[in-house]
Every structure is written in C-alpha cells, then in structure tokens.
Amino acid sequence: GGVPEDMYNRALLASGAPLFVLDRNGVIVTWNERMAALTGVGMISANGAQFGDLVTGTEQASVAAALHEAIIEQRPVSFEVQFAGCRRPVNAQVHLSSLCQSPMAFGALGVVASGSNGADDNLDDDELKREDFIQILSGANAPVFILDTDGRIKFWNASMAMKTGVSEEAATGCKLVELMEPKTVQGAQQVLQNAFIGMDSAVSVLHMMCNDGGSLQVAFSLRCVRRADHSVHSVVGVGQDFSGIYTIQGLMQNTADEFTRLLQTSAAPILALDSNIFIVEWNKKLEQLTGFTRAETMNRGMREFLCADDSQIAQLSAIYQNALHGMETEDVECKLRRKGSSQAVHIRFNAASRRNNGQEIVGVYCLGQDVTDIIRHRNEAAQVANDLRSIIDTAHAPIFRVDSDHKVAQWNQNLAGLSGFSQEETLGMNIANFVTEDADRKRVKEMLDKALRGETMANFELTLTSKNGASYILLNATPTRRDNKITGAVCVGQDITQLRQLSDAQDLVVDDLRRLIATANAPIFGVDTRLAVTEWNQ
Known part of the structure; x- marks a missing residue:
C-alpha cells in the first residue's frame, strides 16, 4: 500500500519550498502557495493547466524535452526556467526528483518537483529531510529507505522498522548490506552500485534479515536523487513486501514437489499426456511394468507404447480427446508394450483432465491399475469354462444346465439327440416344458429347488419329452456357483430308456x-x- 493521496497533497501544499506535481501528461495536479508566490500564477489557475503553457515561449521546447526525460524516461533532470506569468523576471532553477514518482508507493503521480528563485544553487545535505517528505515517507505503509552514496542508511521508515524489527535509530548509519541475508549480498551490491552511479532499478528483490531470525523479501524500486550538477546525492528505495507471496509460492512449489514424488513413487501406474497426446510423465511403476524408463518415453507419442489395432487406438484417442474437453472416462482398458517381450501389460485406468494454474485443460492424467494377472486368470478361467462346455457338449451322457429360475442355460448334443430338440430351441425355456408327466414335473421342481439351496441330488428319474417319443433319464443335480453364490444347477444324466x-x-x-x-x-x-x-x- 502507499501513502494516502490526501496526506501526500496536504504535505506538498503546506511545504515551505516551492513544489508542484505533474501527471504523466505534464498537466499540473498540485501547485503550492510558494510556487504561486514565486511565479505569480495562482493555485486555481495552475491546477489543470499544462506546465509548458506557463513558461516563456522561447523555453517551451527545452522544458518539454526535460519533462519527457523526467516523466516518460523516468530520469531526474534539472533545468532553468523563466515563468511567463511572473510579476518580475525570476530565473527559477527547478530540481526534478524521482523521490516520489514510484507508482508502487504513490499511485499514478507524475513528477514531484521543487523550485527556487536562484537563492540556492545546490541541494543541501539535509534537503531530503525536509519535514514534508519525511512526514510522507515515515507514515507510508510501504517500506522505504534512503541511502547515501556509501550505501549507509540515512532514512528508515516505520514500515521498514516494523517489518524487519530493526528500529530507525539502530538502522541509521548502518550499511544496508549489513542488514541483508549474507547469501544475497553479492547480487544486491551490484544493484546498489548501479544505483550509486546513476542507474535506476525498476524492481529489485532484496532479502532483509529480521530480528526474529526470519527474512523479509521486498521488491524495491531504486531511484537516484541528483544534485544540480547531475551527481548522485542519494538513493531512495520504495518497496513492496512480497514475503507472503513468496511463502505461498514456496508452499505451492512444495505441494507440486510432493505431488511429483507421490506420482513417481505410487504403487499404481500413472502417466500424463499433453494436448498432443505426447507423454510428459511416466512413473516408476510403469517403468517396472513395461521396462521402458521415464527418459525413454518422455515427449514421445503414446501410440508408440500401445499394443492395439487401429480400431482400439481410435477408441483410446477418442477417450483422450474427450478428457481434453473436460469429459473424463473411468475403467478404460489398454495394453502397453513390454520392452523386449511379445507379452503386453494390461492397464485399467481413468482418464482425467490435466489443468494448469488458470484451470485451462492442458493434457490428460491416466491413473491406472495393473490388471495383467487379473486378465490372465480371467482368460484361464474362460478357457477352463470353454473346455468344460466342450466336454459337456460332446459327452456321451445327457447333460443340461439350468439357472436359478429353472431355465435351460446349456443343452448338450447327446440330449439334443435323445429329445430331438436342439440347444437353440431349448435355451431360456423352463425345463418343465420338456418333462412329460405331471408327477415328474413336480418331482423335478422339488429336486432342482433343493439343488439351488446347495444340496446335491442323486438318482432322480424323469420322463423327457421327445419328438421321437418319451425318453427316460436318471439324473444327478449339482449346484453351480459364482463368487460363492449359487447361480443354478447342472444335471448329469444316464439314458435309461432301453433299460x-x-x-x-x-x-x-x-x-x-x-x-x-x-x-x-x-x-x-x-x-x-x-x-x-x-x-x-x-
């Protein structure tokens, strides 16, 4: 924060020195009584007028050039000016100073200038300690200091004292670098040396030590104050405390570092893609699973590491594009290449949008699970199931399977031959439809209900409806289970028609x-x- 504008203007108006303030267009915004007395131009007439309009015509061009240098190029200048409105000719020498022109401290003020009627040709050593400026600088919320050309502190305002814990009395006379963190002194000395030879610094971050053992990071604008002969009189630093911002940035960086470590050490395979579907992150779990290191995969297309045909790649590309537009997808399965092997790594992942600090989508995060073993066991189980189906289908015994509603789920070839009904004709039909006698239907229902409760039923007979006449089957019924839940029963029989x-x-x-x-x-x-x-x- 800066000095309140009304306080600043009151200090200027009450000053015993002739002072005025211009905005960046050279328009007068403050013109104190001493200036009015010196030039004969009243305060009301001056305010809002162009400064160049008040000087004699012969000097307007040189004044315009000087103001351009001071306001636009932000370099202090000195020049003599003859004001056209003076009651008597006065050769006023104007000393332009950047003391108060930092927008960081005082807003969009133009140039603060002090004038004289020639009584003083040079700045006095105590010029900067005029009561009006000291009042402004002392009460400013921004940290402010003034250094002499040896780098010693001449002024140290209340904000600096409060933020560092070093009082003005303790700071005055010390070299500024003595109050800075030792590891930052070398860089700061170069910035200060540049200021002492007349090179202003727009923003320089100085690391100040605090009495409590902490540190203060302040972005200072360093401005040179010059004498009439253009030699540097002193250096003014007006700053803004960025310690809180740097602390937040540090916390954010720590969070980012922690996230990166978590991502790298996660037991789950994780990768990140940019908007062009190029890999920008590949964690250690993926290195372990695929054999490809992070260095081998970075900035390469994801497609290079997929084991998939064109249709599968197109499907995955669509999922990535959806994530880039904010539509995230869960439980996507893909196969990744395994380095030096024909076998693939099966990954089931969620595709989530990856965003920058501005919440703009810049890529995709793929957070996965290694399901290679699950897929292998599933395939093995499927193969066993297929083998069992084949055995059942080709067995020389009548075999059928029903679900929990007594509906036919499998009907083997032997049974199809006995009954004359194909598997296609029987699937989904209640088994009672293929039992001839009413008494047999009731008995079969009772036996299957017991099997569905977990009992194994042996040697019950039924008369099977057949297109070629009745067939007699002697059956055993055994419950079938999935995930320890009974899902039906398989009935293995013996054709006893001939018996x-x-x-x-x-x-x-x-x-x-x-x-x-x-x-x-x-x-x-x-x-x-x-x-x-x-x-x-x-």
Whole structure:
C-alpha cells in the first residue's frame, strides 16, 4: 500500500519550498502557495493547466524535452526556467526528483518537483529531510529507505522498522548490506552500485534479515536523487513486501514437489499426456511394468507404447480427446508394450483432465491399475469354462444346465439327440416344458429347488419329452456357483430308456409265465430256499 493521496497533497501544499506535481501528461495536479508566490500564477489557475503553457515561449521546447526525460524516461533532470506569468523576471532553477514518482508507493503521480528563485544553487545535505517528505515517507505503509552514496542508511521508515524489527535509530548509519541475508549480498551490491552511479532499478528483490531470525523479501524500486550538477546525492528505495507471496509460492512449489514424488513413487501406474497426446510423465511403476524408463518415453507419442489395432487406438484417442474437453472416462482398458517381450501389460485406468494454474485443460492424467494377472486368470478361467462346455457338449451322457429360475442355460448334443430338440430351441425355456408327466414335473421342481439351496441330488428319474417319443433319464443335480453364490444347477444324466424297455419286457414275460403256471393242466407249485410255497396252481 502507499501513502494516502490526501496526506501526500496536504504535505506538498503546506511545504515551505516551492513544489508542484505533474501527471504523466505534464498537466499540473498540485501547485503550492510558494510556487504561486514565486511565479505569480495562482493555485486555481495552475491546477489543470499544462506546465509548458506557463513558461516563456522561447523555453517551451527545452522544458518539454526535460519533462519527457523526467516523466516518460523516468530520469531526474534539472533545468532553468523563466515563468511567463511572473510579476518580475525570476530565473527559477527547478530540481526534478524521482523521490516520489514510484507508482508502487504513490499511485499514478507524475513528477514531484521543487523550485527556487536562484537563492540556492545546490541541494543541501539535509534537503531530503525536509519535514514534508519525511512526514510522507515515515507514515507510508510501504517500506522505504534512503541511502547515501556509501550505501549507509540515512532514512528508515516505520514500515521498514516494523517489518524487519530493526528500529530507525539502530538502522541509521548502518550499511544496508549489513542488514541483508549474507547469501544475497553479492547480487544486491551490484544493484546498489548501479544505483550509486546513476542507474535506476525498476524492481529489485532484496532479502532483509529480521530480528526474529526470519527474512523479509521486498521488491524495491531504486531511484537516484541528483544534485544540480547531475551527481548522485542519494538513493531512495520504495518497496513492496512480497514475503507472503513468496511463502505461498514456496508452499505451492512444495505441494507440486510432493505431488511429483507421490506420482513417481505410487504403487499404481500413472502417466500424463499433453494436448498432443505426447507423454510428459511416466512413473516408476510403469517403468517396472513395461521396462521402458521415464527418459525413454518422455515427449514421445503414446501410440508408440500401445499394443492395439487401429480400431482400439481410435477408441483410446477418442477417450483422450474427450478428457481434453473436460469429459473424463473411468475403467478404460489398454495394453502397453513390454520392452523386449511379445507379452503386453494390461492397464485399467481413468482418464482425467490435466489443468494448469488458470484451470485451462492442458493434457490428460491416466491413473491406472495393473490388471495383467487379473486378465490372465480371467482368460484361464474362460478357457477352463470353454473346455468344460466342450466336454459337456460332446459327452456321451445327457447333460443340461439350468439357472436359478429353472431355465435351460446349456443343452448338450447327446440330449439334443435323445429329445430331438436342439440347444437353440431349448435355451431360456423352463425345463418343465420338456418333462412329460405331471408327477415328474413336480418331482423335478422339488429336486432342482433343493439343488439351488446347495444340496446335491442323486438318482432322480424323469420322463423327457421327445419328438421321437418319451425318453427316460436318471439324473444327478449339482449346484453351480459364482463368487460363492449359487447361480443354478447342472444335471448329469444316464439314458435309461432301453433299460426301461427291457424291464417292461421282462415284466411281461414274468406275467405271461405266471398265467401259464396258473392255468396249466398239470399240478405245479413253487418253493423258496426255505421250502416255503411261493406258487400253487389251480
């Protein structure tokens, strides 16, 4: 913050020295009573007027050049001027100083100038300690100091004292570099030396030591104050405390460093892409999984490290482009090359937008999970399942599988041959539709319900509907599970149609034999091993 404008103007107006203030266009914004008395131009008339309009015509060009140097080029100048409105000719020498022209401290003020009627040809050593300027500088919220040409402190305002903990009394007479952090002194000395030879510095960061052991980082504007002969009289530093900003920047950098370390040491594979889908980050987990180092992958296209056909690459490119437009995607699977191997690394990742400090999307973060083993186990399980399906489908026994609703999920070739119904005709149909007898339907339902509760049912018989007539099947029912949850039952059977037919034929023979014995003309009887009568004909 700077000195309040009203306080600054009051100090100028009350000054015993002839003072005026110009804006950057050379328009008078302050004209104190001493200037009015010296020139004969009243305060009201002067305010708002062009400074060049108040001088004699012959000097307007030289005055304009001097003001351009002071205001535009920001270099202190001195020149003699004859004011046209003086009641009597006065040869006024004007000393232009950059003491108060820093916008950082005092806003958009132009040039503060002090004039004289020639009584004093040179600045006195105590000129800078005029009561008006000391009042302004002492009360400024910005840190301000004044150095002599030996680099010793001549003035140290309250803001500097408060921020550093070093009082004005303690600071005055010390060399400024003695109050700076030792490691920064060399660079600061060069900046100060430039100022002592007349080279102003727009912004220089000085690192001041504080009494509490801390440090103060202040961006100072260093301006030279010159005598009438253009020699440097002193150097004024007007600053702004950036310690808080640097602290925040330090915290932000620490956070960024921590994020980078976390990214690099994460147990998950993580990579980052720029807006052209070139790799800008490749963490250690990816190095371990793929064998490609970070140095080998940086600034190379992601496509170079994919194991994918054109359609898969196009799909991944679309996902990356969506992320670049703020549409993030989860659970994307891709295969990365493994260095020196034909095998791939399977990664399941989330594609998240990567943003800069201005929240603009500049790339994509891919935070992943290594699912290579999961994919391998899944493929192995799928292969086992396919093998089992093949075994079931080609087995010489009737086998079918039902889900938890008793609907057919598999119907093997043997069963298709027995029933005349293909697998396509039976899939999704309730198994009861293929059982002939009502009693069998009820029994099959009871047996399957028990199997779906986890019981293994053995040797239950059903009569299977067939396009070629009824078939008889003797079945065992075993529960099927997925993730320890019963999902259905598989029924492995035995075709007992021929056995039933033989049994029925045998029963007919026995019945015929009984009738023959019973109606024979000869006496016939039968006994068992205990000689008990089992047959006694008519």
